[in-house]
Amino acid sequence: MIKIIQQREKCIGCNACVEIADYRWRISTKDGRCTLIGGVDKKGFFSVAVGDDELQDNLRAAENCPVNIIKIIPL
Numbered sequence: 001m002i003k004i005i006q007q008r009e010k011c012i013g014c015n016a017c018v019e020i021a022d023y024r025w026r027i028s029t030k031d032g033r034c035t036l037i038g039g040v041d042k043k044g045f046f047s048v049a050v051g052d053d054e055l056q057d058n059l060r061a062a063e064n065c066p067v068n069i070i071k072i073i074p075l
């Protein structure tokens with residue numbers, strides 16, 4: 001298992017993470033920022049625990065996020 005964490009308020013809506021893992025990321029039509037699908041908000045940091053099968057994609061998403069707001073933590 002891994003935990004994906006996103007500091008959502010700093011998202012610039014660039015779409016990079018969506019292009020890599022559209023099953024986990026989606027641009028919100030409400031504010032143009034990216035939503036971590038399944039994520040739970042804790043003081044602006046959204047997080048979700050997922051299986052290792054999502055590790056590689058989301059590591060790439062984290063590396064490609066231009067504002068560096070995606071973190072991946074092993075559980």
Ligand code: SF4
Pocket residue numbers: 006010011012013014015016017018025033034061064065066067068069070
């Ligand atoms: S890659 Fe980063 S800045 Fe771009 S949409 Fe995803 S979370 Fe937002």
